[in-house]
Amino acid sequence: MSAKTRVNAKINGEQVEFLCEPRQSLLECLRDILGLTGSKEGCNDGNCGACSVLLNGRVVNSCLVLGVEVQGQEVITVEGLADWRGLHPLQQAFLDHAALQCGYCIPGILIASKALLDRETNPSEERIRTWLAGNLCRCTGYDKIVRAVQDAAARLKQARREVNS
């Protein structure tokens, strides 16, 4: 067993400190050390997207990032989307569109979709499909997921309009 390293990072808005082995992935640190099991392991080689998190606002597969690499960085996981006031508009849209079946890929898909909608306010169907091509879902056939993301984009736009007026 190798010596552990102390890591400080901002995770879901909270400054946290943890000890991890250099060989442990960010996904392992989130799940096994910090108890954030919302991020899922589907392949551990960067091909399924179930472990997607935001690292300084960028989508990454947390299975391909080492825990020690997030020293001083900012991470957002699926647990960071909703707050006590309720679901994030993306989560609400997925709920309303029945866009989940087993739900295992959904944390990664929500995170990837958030990264898209943080950048683009009105992505086309093609754009959403291209953006989500790194997130495998075996249950839904993607139809309702794509519709939910489109709807969430509209809701976020509406919310911004209300804030501005």
Next chain:
Amino acid sequence: MSQDKHSLAGGTNYQVVGTRPPRHDAPDKLTGRALFGPDTKLPGMLYGKMVRSPHAHAHIRSIDTRRAASFPGVYAVVTAQDFRWNEDPGAKLDESAINFAYLQENMLAREKVLYVGHPVAAVAASSNHVAEEAAELVDVQYDVLPAVTDVGAAMRPDAPLLHEHLITQSLSKPGQRPSNVASHFQHVKGDPSQGFAQAEVIVEHEFTTSTVHQGYIEPQACTAWWGLDGNLKVWTTTQGAFGMRDQLAKLLHHPMSSILVIPTEVGGAFGGKLPIFIFLEAVAALLSRKANRPVKMIMTRAEVFLATNPTSGAYLKAKMGATREGRITAVQAELYFEAGAYPSASVIGYFGFAMGFMFAPYDLPHGQIDAYDVVVNKPRTAAYRAPGVTQVNFPAEQLIDELAVKLGMDPIAFRLKNVVHQGSELIDGTSHGSIGAEEVLRAAQSSGHYGSPLQGPHHGRGVAQGYWGNWGAHSSCAISVNGDGTVSLVSGSIDLSGTRTTVAMQAAEVLGLSLERIKSSVGDTDSIGYTEMSGGSRTTFATGIAAITAAQDVVSQMRGRAALLWGVEVQDVSFDQGIFTTHRGGGRQMTFAEVAERLAETGGPVTGRANVDPQGWGGAFGTHIVDVQVDPETGKVDILRYSVVQDVGKAVHPSYVEGQMQGGAVQGIGWALYEGYQYNARGDMLNPGFLDYKIPTALDVPMIETIMVEVPGPNHPFGVRGVGEIPIVPPPAALANAIYRATGVRVTDLPMTPVRILEAMGVI
């Protein structure tokens, strides 16, 4: 129940059934709170890891575990020696004939390994990394044998034998000498040679389909904790908690009452997590007993591909004849299914399904189907959504399409001319009940998609139809009434995709309550009665009937309470849409909640319960229409438009039914165009990961249009019929037919990759 005004049968004016309320489990699954198989965490928990064979076929000469056992952080090592072995091959459980010795050998090999990835030992250690390191220290010596991974090669007389004592059971008679052919079944109807003599057009081809995996994103994972009191607790991702418990009891020679199986949320299954075959749980239990600590085991993605239960590849020969007027006169087929490392046919019954449903959409006077179960050096095969039927639909529906072309008929019109109806007798001797085959074809024919023109060059439109028989089986449900008029519903059915909600919606309809007032949950094996696994598209049908029956039990007891409160006879109390009424004493009424508030003073708690075994369920038909564009230079297939038309009985939650139709179709698209195990001559799987075993991404498919045809299913109060499995069946044939119309060539091998299409076109 004659006193209840609320009539269920044939009704259409439902309050809850047919609406689209949110799912009970959705918020947890959207916020990351839901706990799946890999998410279990217990005090002092260890991590288990299998030691797996690098050879596809070998004798085990020796296993030395000493170095692994003394590695720092290792708490236990187990091998086949730690099992008490079952030698009774005829032992029966869970209504399927299961050979427990095979099951144990598949979890921890005893004398031979039969595929790359076959477990030979397991270690439990303080972390996953330590367990991985220790697993590499287990020293296994092998005598390597020649491997065979192809059905055709495995059937040759000089093929290497996987099981030296396996004798073919042919039409229930044993063969003369050991063979890789485990069994041969046959169905005959009428006189096929006479039928072919009457035919004016005959089409015939050979086909192959690849081994494919269910591809659930959550790998197999479980945690076992064997207490010193002998009580074993297992948290696991399974399609059947009770089946799992009973298997463990048999495998570990332990009383069922001393085993508690706690089902976690399941991250996709599709037949791949049926408790019929188990891979980790018994080994985790052995490790836990030896280490005296809880042990968690999670498979890697490569382990899932190499060593769980993909579904059979097949070699298929099929022939079909028809008159010039378009009546099919005879069919004939030979089906050679790869079993994987151990005989499979009798266990999951895909033979019966393949043989029974291959030509089930058509009214045929003559037919013969022969099927063979052939062992090869690959992981043991099992069910994948409509097991056995997607493979055989691929040839059947291509021959139908070819006949339609040769006869100059519209492919749907040709199918309608031969379509089955209630009472039509199938080749296996069974008859169709109430079905919607013709209704589905007519809906497809009049759909906007089918009526639309094709847009450009190299475009083609394909159609295929399929049938899946669905299932009933045992379900248990209990409903407790709370003092505020809400109810708690527990069923034994694992919820794979929303059935907690579809089951509760049926209870809500009977109780006249809104769905928010029903808390619906999945029980563990100590908290509810025996319930069959979630499979065979049975849950909304059978567990729905359990929920309806339990709700009727609640209503009956609550009427008694209302009668007590009013001082009238129980037959003077009626119940409709959540209101109890009596005409006595000038007429009075109370809501469900008002009676619930007064349970304490009228005799105490009310719990309705039901244990059911419903029979006579209805099967499901689906017709798929697909438009493709095939690039003549690269052979790439683009799907331009896709429609699924299906008889759904009564759609309890239409969004979930659409989801099944869409998800099943896209799995079928993957099977058709991309997916397949690839092997080298040594028997190594070359693509055990999502990079090289490609499943459809969001970018590969269009929106999937759905048309739900509601022909009420028999023997269910709301007319529910199973909807989950049939949508995977037609896509490979529909796509093959579309590719034919686009290119003029028939592709008879799955997956229909660009290379195969270019080869068929003569480009390469």
